[in-house]
Amino acid sequence: MPDALEAFAQPTLVGRSSSHFTRVARIFAAEMHIDYSFQIVRDLMSSDPGDYGGNPALRIPVMRTSRGVWFGALNVCRELWRQSSLKPRVVWPEQLDEPLLANAQELILQAMATEVTLIMSTLADASGANAHHAKMRTGLVNMMSWLEENAKSVLAALPPHRDLSFLEVTLFCLVTHLEFRSVLPMAPYSELKHFCQHFATRASIGETPYRFDP
Structure with a gap:
């Protein structure tokens, strides 16, 4: 105790x-x-x-x-x-009981994990010239394309009477991190960029900027 x-x-x-x-x-x-x-x-x-x-x-x-x-x-x-x-009122992953929402959350988390693996593998091998690295990058692009295509429908399907959702927070952190670490250009992803611009008006976003710790 x-x-x-x-x-x-x-x-x-x-x-x-x-x-x-x-x-x-x-x-x-x-x-x-x-x-x-x-x-x-x-x-x-x-x-x-x-x-x-x-x-x-x-x-x-x-x-x-x-x-x-x-x-x-x-x-x-x-x-x-x-x-x-x-x-x-927080919407948690287990409350996403429709395929669209559940798949969106899964792909967001998978994309976050894939990005980490790409960054770490690049640190270990700066060339990044291997088949597994290429497959991961292709998968990341595919996931981001799916999220871009479905962003409006996903956000519209979230429970309206919410203060926050784990999906929105993870999506924001993913998209902005891809830009922060220059892993994938975000310019083609207009719907995701629009979502991030809107979500960034929350006070919590201004309090938690990405930066490299000294």
């Missing part, structure tokens, strides 16, 4: 300001009005789980709280919501 001081301690978010998965958690923290301390992962090539807040998968984000350690953006976001006194 945590002692009284530990129970009231701020959660600690382990991640990087340049990470889209970390930004998902940071946006949720801002939306929930939850204060936290931020522990930066300095070396993404490290194979020590201790450098990733104890996550054996060697991935971020991770959040340490008085209740325990939470691995991954979705787990972190759920716990931030539970800790919030505001309890805004």
Whole structure:
């Protein structure tokens, strides 16, 4: 059992300001009005789980709280919501029970993971000249084309009486991160760009910009 001081301690978010998965958690923290301390992962090539807040998968984000350690953006976001006194109306992935919405969420998360793999593989092999790399990039382009084509329908199908959705936050973080890391030009994706321009008016977006940690 945590002692009284530990129970009231701020959660600690382990991640990087340049990470889209970390930004998902940071946006949720801002939306929930939850204060936290931020522990930066300095070396993404490290194979020590201790450098990733104890996550054996060697991935971020991770959040340490008085209740325990939470691995991954979705787990972190759920716990931030539970800790919030505001309890805004959030649409979670399990509520997306129609193919269009469920497939959109799946492709967003797959595209985020694929982008990470492309970035990390480029760091390991600057040439990027291999069949697997080419397949991943093709898959990423295919996923972004599907999201562009279906963006209007997806957003229109979300429950109207919501304050936030995990889908919208992850979509925003994906599209803006592709530009931030120059992985894929976003100019051809007008619907996704329009969505991001609208979503960026939220205060939580201005509080969580991408940047490279010193």
